[in-house]
Amino acid sequence: MIFIKNLIFFILVITFTIDAFFFFGIILIFIRIFSSQRVAQKVLRFLIVCYGRIIIYGFARILVKVEFIDSSQGRHAHDPCVYVSNHRSASDAFLMGVLPGEFVQIVNLWPFKLPILGLCARLAGYLSVRSMPFDDFSKECKKLFSNNISIVGFPEGTRSSSSQMGQFHGTLFRVAKENQLKIVPLCILGNEDKPLRGSLKIIPGSVEVHKLPAIGYKEYKDLSNFKFKQYIRKKMQIFIDQRTGAA
Amino acid sequence: MSDQIETMINEVFEESFEIEKEDLKPEANIFEDLGLDSLDVVDLVVALQKKFSVEIRTDERIKDIRTLEDLSKFIKELKSES
Numbered sequence: 001m002i003f004i005k006n007l008i009f010f011i012l013v014i015t016f017t018i019d020a021f022f023f024f025g026i027i028l029i030f031i032r033i034f035s036s037q038r039v040a041q042k043v044l045r046f047l048i049v050c051y052g053r054i055i056i057y058g059f060a061r062i063l064v065k066v067e068f069i070d071s072s073q074g075r076h077a078h079d080p081c082v083y084v085s086n087h088r089s090a091s092d093a094f095l096m097g098v099l100p101g102e103f104v105q106i107v108n109l110w111p112f113k114l115p116i117l118g119l120c121a122r123l124a125g126y127l128s129v130r131s132m133p134f135d136d137f138s139k140e141c142k143k144l145f146s147n148n149i150s151i152v153g154f155p156e157g158t159r160s161s162s163s164q165m166g167q168f169h170g171t172l173f174r175v176a177k178e179n180q181l182k183i184v185p186l187c188i189l190g191n192e193d194k195p196l197r198g199s200l201k202i203i204p205g206s207v208e209v210h211k212l213p214a215i216g217y218k219e220y221k222d223l224s225n226f227k228f229k230q231y232i233r234k235k236m237q238i239f240i241d242q243r244t245g246a247a
Numbered sequence: 248m249s250d251q252i253e254t255m256i257n258e259v260f261e262e263s264f265e266i267e268k269e270d271l272k273p274e275a276n277i278f279e280d281l282g283l284d285s286l287d288v289v290d291l292v293v294a295l296q297k298k299f300s301v302e303i304r305t306d307e308r309i310k311d312i313r314t315l316e317d318l319s320k321f322i323k324e325l326k327s328e329s
Contacts, residue, residue: 134286167282174286226264226287233282 005062006202012059020051021116028123038147044124045102045149052097064194065206068098072184072211080145081214082176085186086165086236087154091194091202096152098209099186104144106153106172127151129171141175151175152186155229159197163244165237173229177221182214185236189243212239252326253319255298260315263294273316301325 024047032040056066083099085092096105105126112118112128127140141151155168176183187210193203212235220228240246257271266281277283283291292303299322303309306325312318 167279167284169284170286171284224263224265225290226283230282 002063002201002204005204006200009059009062009202010200013055016054016059017051017116020047021120024051041123041125042102044120045104048120048124049097049099052094056094056097060202063202063204066095066098066209067206068209068211070211072214079182080148080150081182081184082172083150083152083184083186084155084168084172084232084236085152086188086240087156087159088163088188089159089191089194089197091191091207092154092159092188095188095191095207095209099150099152099211101150102148103150103152106151108157129153129169134171134174137171138175138178142179145179145181155233161197163192163240163246165233165240168229168233170225170229173232174225177217177225177228180217180221182216183220183232184214185212185232185239186210187212187236187239187243189240208243210239210243212236252299252322253315256295256315256319256322259291259294259298263290271315273314273319275315276313277315277318278313295322299326301329 024044027047028040028044031043056064060066083096083103085096093105093107093111096103104124105121107121107126107128109128109130111121111126114121125144127137129137132140144151151172153172155170155172156166157169158166160166173183175181188207189210190205190207194205194207195202215232215235220231223231253273257268260266260271260281261268264281264283264287270281275281277288277291292309295301295318296303301322303325308321308324312321
């Protein structure tokens with residue numbers, strides 16, 4: 001039964017992805033003809049979020065119930081911020097579709113090589129920390145923040161094999177500090193077998209995406225760059241441990 | 248001399264990164280156990296250069312350093328060369 005559900009899910013996703021690519025592509029070409037690149041990118045990012053939500057709240061319901069739990073305590077939705085998430089599954093990038101507002105994902109190099117999705121990521125201006133030196137990356141982020149665009153990334157860099165998060169890379173934290181922005185931690189729970197590591201098989205169950213309270217500049221400004229990332233990591237790990245019963 | 252270098256390296260980690268003394272074991276991996284990344288390494292190099300009055304930034308051997316023990320050996324070599 002799980003195999004059949006997985007099969008149906010992937011047929012729906014592949015069909016939808018190809019259809020959406022052409023349909024959204026036509027919309028974007030028209031928008032680009034009559035407006036600026038900025039408007040076209042904004043629309044594309046919105047369409048990517050719609051695509052993600054249709055998959056996670058629509059097709060994925062055959063197998064998985066996704067719940068977004070916002071505990072951010074009223075962070076203004078239009079302020080740009082830096083979202084940092086734990087990373088356990090290949091589906092995590094899709095789960096970011098639950099987030100409000102306009103954002104750009106910070107990804108590794110390989111997602112750009114994916115058919116269709118890679119092209120969309122490139123056109124939407126997604127950034128790779130591995131493709132440029134820190135100073136250039138920081139300048140790119142600054143441009144995004146000045147347009148009220150948030151960034152979303154996975155500071156572990158690679159998927160962790162247990163609920164214990166890997167060490168954090170400090171790039172996103174340094175960018176947040178330079179721009180005096182809030183850090184918003186995200187903790188994804190229940191995603192480790194959706195799909196299983198090294199496989200496409202999705203085990204039925206539920207996934208929770210928790211948006212933790214934002215950490216403002218005043219709270220972290222006196223911390224060193226190293227201490228800052230460790231501080232956020234510890235907060236996230238405590239939350240994960242509490243929720244998974246590991247505490 | 249050896250103990251003194253190790254103590255001074257530990258001081259750098261305590262002062263610059265606020266890492267607890269009990270975590271600073273010779274076999275501790277600077278990246279996986281202590282949590283430094285490539286950007287932190289730049290800060291570490293600056294702090295070590297200041298502490299030991301040596302030039303580290305351009306030395307290729309720094310790329311092979313993984314543990315505190317490796318770092319200690321490297322600093323000892325640098326000191327003996329100068």
